[in-house]
Amino acid sequence: MAEHLISHPNIASKRWVSDQYDSMVGVSTMTTNRPSDAAVVNVIGTDKAIVITVDCNSRYVYADPQKGTAIAVAEAARNITCAGGEPVAITNCLNFGNPYVPEVYWQFVGAIKGMGEACRKFETPVTGGNVSFYNQSTDDGPVFPTPTIGMLGVMDDISNIMTSDFKQPDDLIYLIGESVNDIASSQYLASYHKILAAPAPHFDIDKEYDMQQVVKELIKHKMIQSAHDVADGGLFVTLVESALPNGLGFDIVSDGSIRKDAFLFGEAQGRVVVSVAPADQERFIELMATSEVEFSLLGTVTHLGNLTIDEEPFGNIMDVKLVYDNVLHVILGD
Structure with missing residues (x-):
């Protein structure tokens, strides 16, 4: 939509279009000033919303790559759920050290297995992603394995939005x-x-x-x-x-x-x-x-x-x- 407006001959200022586009996004973001386990963005003109979160605890993956990555998917789903959404799909950014080092490649393989296991359980297919290897230095060695999970959820009724803050005493x-x-x-x-x-x-x-x-x-x-x-x-x-x-x-x-x-x-x-x-x-x-x-x-x-x-x-x-x-x-x- 934004690209169409920018290319339209009657639009004189790309800056104006950018401002309008930013304004549209700002209005549709329902959790800007509301604490929530995931971001909720209203689909303008409907009573539906998309729910978005990003998760990974590299300590867990370092301890056990397969279990740690399964936890990353599960926690992302948990955040979507706590915000009132239904998990539907993931993307990923898989960050590891040198894959020619056996230990690093073992971490990578375990992470893929754990991600697959959890995605099948939560019915969240992997729609895309990327892999970043060689994240290390000579002195400090590789980074903790960090298979970051970005999860998308849907909310069919925006009245179901849930926040994380306590509301009143005696609850x-x-x-x-x-x-x-x-x-x-x-x-x-x-x-x-x-x-x-x-x-x-x-x-x-x-x-x-x-x-x-x-x-x-x-x-x-x-x-x-x-x-x-x-x-x-x-x-x-x-x-x-x-x-x-x-x-x-x-x-x-x-x-x-x-x-x-x-x-x-x-x-x-x-x-x-x-x-x-x-x-x-x-x-x-x-x-x-x-x-x-x-x-x-x-x-x-x-x-x-x-x-x-x-x-x-x-x-x-x-x-x-x-x-x-x-x-x-x-x-x-x-």
């Missing part, structure tokens, strides 16, 4: 999916304990798929107020990210059957945090009970911004926001 916070006693390849293990050599995190592709189908139903039937996947940083980071936009807090109870650091910072896959209005709790529980997907009540959204876990204070969301808003300035200095 109930639920975890959908299984809590696992696992901190493998987590940001917590890498950054806090400085351990990079670890297995990939827990991942059950069948349970992941089933969990995502349930989340779609919850969104479709307007049973939840927010949905945000548990990914890099674990459950605690997910909760903080949901609390930040509206300055809210949370009061939750941990699962005493697993280590507390694994509960808060482990990155086991197949989990989504949702918030539920008290009036919808009964409907929510009834739907979840008819599925075979595990779920648990974590606690409630609070209005003072305090972050409380097992009756212990973990700071206030405004202090977190101050760090979040200024971290780049601090790193770069004056």
